Amino acid sequence: MGPAWLWLLGAGIAASAHGDKSPAVAPALSSQLSEPAPAYLKVTPTITSFALRLYKRLAADTAGNLLFSPVSMASTLAMLSLGARPDAPAQVLEGLGFNLTETPEADVHQGFQSLIRTLQLPSPKLELKLGNSLFLDQQLKPRQHFLDSARELYGAFAFSANFTDSTSTGRQINDYVRTQTYGRVQDCLQDFHHDTLAVLLNHIFFKAKWKHPFDRYQTRKKESFFVDERTSVRVPMMHQKEMHRFLYDPELACTVLQIEYSGNALLLLVLPDPGKMEQVEAALRPETLSRWSRLFLPSLLDLHLPRFSISGTYNLEEILPKIGLTNVFGLEADLSGITGQLNTTFSRVSHKAVVDMNEKGTEAGAASGVLSQPPALSAAGTPASHFNRPFLLLLWETTTQSLLLLGKIVNPAAG
Structure with missing residues (x-):
């Protein structure tokens, strides 16, 4: 067979807030409780740390808007580790930030299983849909162990595809992603190649209404954003x-605001003082989020927030090694456990995310992909509620404490 190409695609979306739940850290569990901690708490803090590390690297290389789905990307890479050769999964999972001495490999996958299943529980207050699918070449003999593990742990179902007809199969897969994300993520496989062997899809879709909707008649159609x-x-x-819920952090010179949705989801907005964005970004750590969560106070705000729809698209193969995923793109991460083909390795990781925020609420989507091939180929102290300059957004699902979307709005008019 000619060059072996493996695509991995993930689609992800966002979430919102409820009550006084803090998304910053997993809730402390009383020692008197007889029930064990939910398995998803073994992975969500690491996903958050991974997201903040990745954000800093992307921000250093990106001048404009920035947006990605940490849950989508982390679950995509974790599922791929199931197909790595026996000594390679640890390299992927440790690259994501897991300490496999404290949290063994099996516990990591069970944590993702718990996270995916919990996020999929039906809710009348918000729409959150996620799942995994494998499109495998009809001539390929994938490893049954990988298929079984992917289905059991990540809910992934396999479909046969004819990759020699790259045009129609590419259209089929793009249509599938578009349908699963209700049109939010389109044309993910723009570089689809006829030598592709498999496409692994991870999709997440979220849509929620504000707990306190904005009155569209109060929206001013043209205001300055600096x-x-x-x-x-x-x-x-x-x-x-x-x-x-609101705070002003004099140490970092920024305003932090929580906006609730109807349901177990929360939006965190961070508005640095003029000229302080880099200072705030440098301080983005789980400890900072934990400190903020302890300082919030309910406040009556005169809030001005831009209506926008933005997206972010990235090729991450040069960025992920810089944050610890060093061996994902070489022979050390041989993926023959998926395809049965020796020396199938990553060569590219792509990710696309979309978010729409309006008077009613938020709708968001994301897609991440891994391609592989053989090695031969305001004033301090006063509520600054006017978001008319660049700010950060973090979208959380509060039951699982999972960070579903992370981004920076530099120009809401840029799309």
Whole structure:
């Protein structure tokens, strides 16, 4: 057979907040409780740390808007580790940040299984849909152990495909992603190749309404948003006077705001003072999120927030090794456990995320992919509720404490 190409694609979306739940750290469990901690708590803190490390690397290389789905990307890479050769899964999981002495490999996969199943529980308050699918070449003999493990742990179901007809099969897979994400993620396989052997899809879709919706008649159609000291754009600015949990951090010179959705989800917005974005980004650590979660107070805010729809698209093969995933792209991470083909390795990781925020609520989507081939080929102290300059957003599902979307809005008019 000619060059062996393996695509892994993931689609991910976002979540929101509920009550006084803090997304920063897993809730402390009383020693008197007889029930063990949910298995997803073995993975969600590591996903958060991975996300913040990746964010800093992306921010160093990206001048404009930034957006990705940590849950989508982490679950995609963790599922791939199931197909690595016996001594390689640890390299992928440790690269994500797992300490396999404290949390053995089997516990990591059980944690992701618990996370995926919990996020899929039906809720009348928000729409959150996720799943995994494998499109495998009809001539391929995939390892049954991988198929069984992927189905049991990650809910992945296998489909046969004719990859020699790259045009129609690419259209089929793109249509599948578009359907699963209700049109939010489109044209994920733009570089689809006729030598592809398999496509592994991870999709997540989220849609929720604000607990306190904005009145669209209060939206001002054109207000200035200051991209930087020299550039401003005119954007629709939503407006409301409402109670929100809020703090001003004088140490980092930023305002932090929680906005609740109807359901177990939460939006965290971080607005650095002018000129302080890099200082805030450098301080993005789990400890910082934990400190903020202890300081929030309910406040009546005169809130101005831009209405926007943005996306982020990245090729991560050069970035992931810089944050610890060093051996994912060489022979050390041989994926013959999936395909039965020797020396099938990663050569590219791509990710696309989309988020739409309006008066009613938030809708978001993301897609991440791994391609592999043989080695031969405001004023301090006062509520700054006017989000008219670059700010960060973190979207959380609060039951699992999972970070589903992380981004920076630099220019809400850029799309």
